[in-house]
Amino acid sequence: MQPPADIRINQLPETYSQSNDTLNDSKIKWELFYKDESLRKLISTALTNNYDLQAATQKIEMMRAAVQFNKGNQLPTISAGLSAAQRRFGLFTMDGAGNASTDIQPGRVVPEHLPDYFAGFNASWEVDVWGKLRSNKKAAVARFSSSIEGRNAIQTALIAEVASTYYDLLALDTELDIVRENIEIQQAALDIIKIKKEADILNELAVKQFEGQVNNSKGFEYKLLQQITLVENKINYLCGQFPQQIIRDKTKFNSLNPDIISTGIPSQLLVNRPDFRQAELELFASKFDLKAAKAAFYPSFTITGAVGFQAFSTALLFQSPQSVAYTLLGGIAAPILNRSALKAKYNTINAQQTEAVLNYQKTILNGYLEVANEMSNIKNLEKLYELKNKEVLAYGQSTTIAKDLFMSGMATYFEVLMAQRTALEARIDMIITKKLQYQAMINLYKALGGGIK
Template identity: 70%
Template sequence: MLQINKTLLFIALLVFSTSCKTPSITSSTSNDSQPLPDSFVNSKDTVTIAHVKWELFYKDTDLKYLIETALKNNYDLQLAVQKVAIATNNVKLRKGELLPILNAGVSAGQRRFGLFTMDGAGNASTDILPGQVVPENLPDFFAGFNASWEADVWGKLRSNKKAAIARFSATIEGKNAIQTALIASVAGTYYELLALDNELDIIRETIDLQQDALDIIRVKKQAGVVNELAVKQFEGQVANSKGFEYEILQQIALTENQLHFLCGQFPKPIVRDKSKFAALDSSLLSAGIPSQLLKNRPDIRQAELEVAASKFDVKSAKAAFYPSFMITGSVGYQAFSTALWFQSPESLAYALLGNLTAPLLNRSAIKARFNTAKANQTEALLHYQKNILNGYVEVANELATLKNLEQLYAEKDKEVASYQQSTVIANNLFETGRATYLEVLMAQRTALDSKIQLIVTKKLQHQARINLYRALGGGWQ
């Protein structure tokens, strides 16, 4: 009893000596972040479009096909799926560390002790069997089981398991974030392509009008009404417009290839209806309230889970300061001859060992790992707070952009109508000699620019609508 009391006293002193200087854990959680505003600026919505599935948000059937292809073939998304698989196996690994390790095995060996040692001298005068001394070269055969188990008294292994589970959930959110961004990229590139198609139609219509005007100028030049300068001016304008046409064709090719890359496939013709570009559905643009971002945006949820995982990392790092309890044991048959290997109970062998170890001289390294874990936790918390602020700003920007673009498009539409009429008027006046060819050139150029700007404005409206859906967290459902 006295010996047991001394052992318990030693253990208590060992635990106390290793824990008295253990660093404390500062409590920093995701709840410490700056509170979100109650609503977005100039928005009174309470329902968010983030809850709408992408199949309902995007109504163009050609675009839906491209998105489905991208979700199936995109390499970034496939890499994210593999990260989820890796995180799943890591969870299984951490769970397995909580269980005892049990191995079965067979071993064979041979030992020789020096005769001038205690073991060698004792073996030389000891019978291993009646009338047979221990052989100088002693074979050793063993068949059985050995086990080891670390008692998770301080929760180090449980903290590792919880951190792995949190990171597994974070990888799922990371995949969702990539899917959201991928859908937005495919949709944005698709409308970029439709915009270029419409620009190409306009420039070709303009070239036809300019060619007709050039033919008229050539006739007037032959009649002596205008000189060669006017002909060259019109020829230059036609050449400039044709050059612009080839620039647009080049942009179309590059945009198609970019869309194919997002879809994870080699270039081929993209089926699309350019007439759908003018249609802009603004019925599903409710922003909701800012607090919904915490639940709807995958990147914010991913950052929050990383904060939780880092918290468990700190707990695990702190547990390394305390003693570890390890129990090892083995049981099986052991003999110096295979003929005697399984003779029971003579060949039965077992061992049981309890091991208590506490860090003494390497505490600086453990403390460094602990401080690193705390710094990682602070970094994860700051990243989480940054993502919240970034999400709010993105939504606010797109709401303002949509509002301003709506008014801008209305003005641009009026501008196009005015310049279109001015082109007709300039042509009529030129034919009657009441306007110069320079006025006709200027009217045609201004009308072309205004039509291109109208298409660009419409494209920006589509992109703002797509960006708002993504910024609110839509697309992963």
């Protein structure tokens, strides 16, 4: 199709700036992409129970009904009917004067109050000379297909959100383990400080400083427990279920490594991403809407008719051929007085088509940038994680050294506390960095198409 003259659709670049890879992992189904069995079960539950996805399915059914409606408009309308009427014509009218002097049966004039009974079929058909009805049907078909792609886009986003939230949960579990391990170390140090205080080696200030550090870590533990509850309930919400414990293997977070994803070439996004296909189908629908709006300016041709039995008495209604009646009428009508309304509708639909073109262009640009951003993110996070790993090792050694120096009287208790705190923060930062690596992998998989096909 041709976009409006003042709208230019930009073409996708031939390659991504950081890759010339032709393989594309978006073709991999999510069941194979995500290797954690607990995560796969959660995604399956979400795909079955999620309310947004169910609502999108109902939208598909509405669009399916719209297709049937527009398809039916192209066919003749036939209805069966039974009617009864009572008529009285004025005596000073042509009908009344004629009836008063006419025998309806030998020796019986037409009654002044004349019943009229009819049983038969009525039909009406608009001949689609200018293609208005066909265009409406094609627009409905395009929107039906668009609704399917819309559901696929929601499914892609849902799979990514469940997976990302699941790794959030595993990261919090790992943080909680580290904090609890740190509390045990700090408690052991506090016990030693208390012994030294009783031996008059240290004063009460050192005891209180270590006690404050222990209580601070215990408070952080409860914060993590609350965060875990919130994240679990977020997963429950995505899965359409009431709060319950999320089954997961808490030991897998550190043992798993984010996969390297093949991105392919940008043009594959046009085929793989459901939001691209949805925007394109909406563009096609707007094209057919515009054709139908143009056809509304032209004359419409209609054929109407009726066939059945008609009589002034129910006893005579089904006598054939005397009571057989039919009508057939063809007509042509062209809009005259309401052309301004048609022009307004045409201008509105024309603007909607321009909007659809712009939305398509925006979707393409956004999709390309999503992939490019996540590719860069993955690359930089990999380097960051290597540095964080070295940082954790260095701070871990500094903690051991500080403890040894403190026990020999060559370091202060404040230096020990700072070393422990810094080491804890470094370990948590490394966990967060790894979580971000998982999320970047998930986001890139989603940006490439998400494995719907």
